[in-house]
Amino acid sequence: xxxxxxxxxxxxxxPESVYTRASPxxxxxxxxxxxxxxxxxxxxxxxxxxxRAAGSPGGTFHLRRGLVVGAESPGAPGPEALLxxxxxxxxxxxAELVREAGGARWPGAExxxxxxxxxxxxxxxxxxxxxxxxxAVVAGRVDACExxxxxxxxxxxxxxxxxxxxxxxxxxxxxxxxxxxxxxxxNRERPSPGSAPVAxxxxxxxxxxxxxxxxxxxxxxxxxxxxxxxxxxYTVTVEVARMLGAGLLExxxxxxxxxxxxxxxxxxxxxxxxxxxxxxxxxYVDPAVxxxxxxxxxxxxxxxxxRASPPRAPAPALPRREPGASGITESLAPEKRxxxxxxxxxxxxxxxx
Amino acid sequence: xxxxxxxxxxxxxxxxxxxITDTAIAATDGLxxxxxxxxxxxxxxxAAIAAAGLGLxxxxxxxTGRGTLRRTVTYGSQGCAAFYAVGDTALMVVLGDEGVDLDxxxxxxxxxxxxxxxxLSATDPAVATEGV
Numbered sequence: 001x002x003x004x005x006x007x008x009x010x011x012x013x014x015p016e017s018v019y020t021r022a023s024p025x026x027x028x029x030x031x032x033x034x035x036x037x038x039x040x041x042x043x044x045x046x047x048x049x050x051x052r053a054a055g056s057p058g059g060t061f062h063l064r065r066g067l068v069v070g071a072e073s074p075g076a077p078g079p080e081a082l083l084x085x086x087x088x089x090x091x092x093x094x095a096e097l098v099r100e101a102g103g104a105r106w107p108g109a110e111x112x113x114x115x116x117x118x119x120x121x122x123x124x125x126x127x128x129x130x131x132x133x134x135x136a137v138v139a140g141r142v143d144a145c146e147x148x149x150x151x152x153x154x155x156x157x158x159x160x161x162x163x164x165x166x167x168x169x170x171x172x173x174x175x176x177x178x179x180x181x182x183x184x185x186x187n188r189e190r191p192s193p194g195s196a197p198v199a200x201x202x203x204x205x206x207x208x209x210x211x212x213x214x215x216x217x218x219x220x221x222x223x224x225x226x227x228x229x230x231x232x233x234y235t236v237t238v239e240v241a242r243m244l245g246a247g248l249l250e251x252x253x254x255x256x257x258x259x260x261x262x263x264x265x266x267x268x269x270x271x272x273x274x275x276x277x278x279x280x281x282x283x284y285v286d287p288a289v290x291x292x293x294x295x296x297x298x299x300x301x302x303x304x305x306x307r308a309s310p311p312r313a314p315a316p317a318l319p320r321r322e323p324g325a326s327g328i329t330e331s332l333a334p335e336k337r338x339x340x341x342x343x344x345x346x347x348x349x350x351x352x353x
Numbered sequence: 354x355x356x357x358x359x360x361x362x363x364x365x366x367x368x369x370x371x372x373i374t375d376t377a378i379a380a381t382d383g384l385x386x387x388x389x390x391x392x393x394x395x396x397x398x399x400a401a402i403a404a405a406g407l408g409l410x411x412x413x414x415x416x417t418g419r420g421t422l423r424r425t426v427t428y429g430s431q432g433c434a435a436f437y438a439v440g441d442t443a444l445m446v447v448l449g450d451e452g453v454d455l456d457x458x459x460x461x462x463x464x465x466x467x468x469x470x471x472x473l474s475a476t477d478p479a480v481a482t483e484g485v
Contacts, residue, residue, distance in 0.1 A: 056369075056371065057371040057452075057454075058454075058457075073452075074371040074372050074452040074453060074454045074457070075371055075452065076452070077451065077452065078451070078452075080451070081431075081450075081451040081452070084430055084431065084451075085431065085451075091429070091430030091431070094430060095430070187371060217391060217392065219374075219391055220374075220391075223371065223452075224374065224450070227372075227450045227451060227452055228450070
């Protein structure tokens, strides 16, 4: 495990400075020094804002006066995913809370008010998500770090933590993972169910193991399984490593199978843009009308008996509903209101007219 | 058409961007061409839905004077589905979970769409009509 240094350059950095350097290290991390230096600088300068770490999976650290109050990464489920995927709250209920919170991305107060989580529970979930995101960033590749003073954290924790301390925690986790007999990386191996029928049939699997066994299909990494099951990526990665060791899961040798490709026998057809609407037909004038008009003019306004028009074939159309045929209008006659549809208005240039 | 190259493009995209769970390529009429999907997804239905959705979005952009359609993204509480046109003949669907970085997805998809478009439009006399 590499020693965390607190040595950074003494020159005053540009707030929008971009660090661009990447190199592998002893724990398989790429660009870790880059992240360490950038975060240490932020901590020393008591920076407030966000530090974006570009890479795979990369992530964003949110700082207040040099302390990390939030971290997000595509490599680790955030508090929202943890709550939704663990079925603590449904998608519909979440949408309702967001509406109640005036469209806020994180309806923290509403979650507590409606009893979905206690205040302390929610703080724990947010802190776990923060640490998990830091672990995901450290375990991956960091290509560059860039500050963004304007970015706001999604679900900040009330008391921030020192960035170096957080990195040390992530490094300890990485070292613990590397020490396991079957170490895995959060976004590398794609395990599938193995051949350990004894443990499965005896029901000796823990709920987490059973869930991972159900979801592992040879396509999903530990990171994917963490999102799928609503658990922390570190927890899932450790469990996957243990299950690989126990033979409950196994990783296929060589490259993953390629997708299936099928080509239509008739080949691909080019999309045709919608045909322009046909021009309106010229106004139809019945020849009988023309004849009648001519006769009228010729006879100097002498009255003519009206000729019955020839019967036309009924047009093949859908049956038309007769308004009021069901009688519902009479039985549910609306009360007369003071206002009418005339109250409807259209916004023009931002004002009602 | 180089089936292997097409399959590699789809797999590379899933491995390159964290959070991509499934991809599929279909003709504009909804006929499935290639699928890199989990067992829980019916790729034929996905292709048909994607064709209908993209067509509707294209008409909506046209009718409302929004210019050329770039993409359609459907957001759900557990992820998103992005639909991209591949030239005039095909489309690509990319499904992602809650963690997918959409900006990164769009950046990674653009060069892939160009390559997939040229793979689909390539005329190879030794084309087989079944899988790789």
